Amino acid sequence: MLEYGKKVWKDGEISDWQSGGNLSLLTHTLHYGVGAFEGIRAYQRARGETAIFRLREHIDRLFDSCHLVLMKPVVTREQVVQGCVDVLRENKMAQAYLRPIALIADGAMGVYAPKNPVATYIAAWKWGTYLGPEALEKGIRCMVSSFSRHHINVAFAKGKLVGQYINSVMAKQEAKLAGFDEAILTDVHGYVSEGSGENIFIVKGGKLITPPLAASILAGITRDTVMTLAREEGLVVTEQFITRDELHLADEVFLTGTAAEITPVREINHRAIGSGQMGPITRALQTRYFDVVKGTDDSHPEWLTRV
Ligand SMILES: Cc1ncc(COP(=O)(O)O)c(C=O)c1O
Structure with missing residues (x-):
């Protein structure tokens, strides 16, 4: 069972998983797949402090991905960078895998839905070795x-x-x-x-x-x-x-x-x-x-x- 942080971030606000993470069934991305995401690791270093690895580069790539598919997040890169830090702090996680994801929300349901809002979320969970312990x-x-x-x-x-x-x-x-x-x-x-x-x-x-x-x-x-x-x-x-x-x-x-x-x-x-x-x-x-x-x-x- 995935051990995930109970606090998520959405467009600058922290909320709990249930209210922040509940998505509409008519979320456009769910139907047509246009959405952008990242996978980032925060490690607890040998001297005890937590550091997120190459965070800025990951968030730049997230915005590049959005740019490619004409998605415009309502938040800035700096806000998403800060959001990753906040999600770790709020969940009291010393190490985690962070998942920022920008989605096209509900609104129009056709393939062409340029006016649907773009929502950016960040979730975090504990992830050990991806391909198995050995x-x-x-x-x-x-x-x-x-x-x-x-x-x-x-x-x-x-x-x-x-x-x-x-x-x-x-x-x-x-x-x-x-x-x-x-x-x-x-x-x-x-x-x-x-x-x-x-x-x-x-x-x-x-x-x-x-x-x-x-x-x-x-x-x-x-x-x-x-x-x-x-x-x-x-x-x-x-x-x-x-x-x-x-x-x-x-x-x-x-x-x-x-x-x-x-x-x-x-x-x-x-x-x-x-x-x-x-x-x-x-x-x-x-x-x-x-x-x-x-x-x-x-x-x-x-x-x-x-x-
Ligand atoms: C298809 C694909 N290639 C390569 C990578 C490795 O990228 P990165 O080192 O930025 O995690 C990933 C993971 O994000 C991926 O999904």
């Missing part, structure tokens, strides 16, 4: 999905948009029902895009490779964090298209995401990746990442919003 150490087993990521002219890959997630849900269901942990999707040309809710990196010959933003992927904030940390560690990182055979022949593969953090991949479609265990570069980056988000590494204060 995933971060032992790695996961993935399948290359039979579903492709949306063609760039079919959907907005750079938007974290509600309806687009049918594609992720289908791919994840397929992978789980086939006995795997996660799906890896290719784009319509067959190049590797990303996981159902994560970006992907491969390691080959000591270098890090990840698909470019043009490969129909979300511009992951963890992806950007990993690229920054890797370069600080002296690693070469390139953004280039990756083929399926390159995936199988990689020395290491890992997935990145706010929820999934840095999760090693140990097998793809029954082919072991490298030694079949977490590789040394993945381990070094995972260790550094956890030290930055929740440890004692204060080298990036601009990424932390103290609560």
Whole structure:
């Protein structure tokens, strides 16, 4: 059972879950899928304080997503940033997953409903490891999905948009029902895009490779964090298209995401990746990442919003 904060935020006001979270059955987003959301983690750091990781970048992406689909929240970015802090404080949560979501409310019920109000909510819940307790150490087993990521002219890959997630849900269901942990999707040309809710990196010959933003992927904030940390560690990182055979022949593969953090991949479609265990570069980056988000590494204060 989800352990969620009983206080939610709506357009600048805190209320309890029942009154604040109750949505009309005729909420436009519920029917047509036009809505934007974010997933953000707040960690309790090693010295006891709570910090939200890269909050401003997540809220900027939320507003970018809204911009793509012509939604205009009635609140400002600064209000949503403050709302995330307030939700944690009001719920007395030292660590949580935060879910800001901008919805088109009820009003007109046709597909074209430009005058319906846009409501922005923030909820919080406790979320442990996204892919299971052993995933971060032992790695996961993935399948290359039979579903492709949306063609760039079919959907907005750079938007974290509600309806687009049918594609992720289908791919994840397929992978789980086939006995795997996660799906890896290719784009319509067959190049590797990303996981159902994560970006992907491969390691080959000591270098890090990840698909470019043009490969129909979300511009992951963890992806950007990993690229920054890797370069600080002296690693070469390139953004280039990756083929399926390159995936199988990689020395290491890992997935990145706010929820999934840095999760090693140990097998793809029954082919072991490298030694079949977490590789040394993945381990070094995972260790550094956890030290930055929740440890004692204060080298990036601009990424932390103290609560
Ligand atoms: C489809 C998809 N790709 C990648 C990511 C990783 O993005 P981030 O690192 O910003 O959480 C997510 C998670 O938000 C996602 O849903």
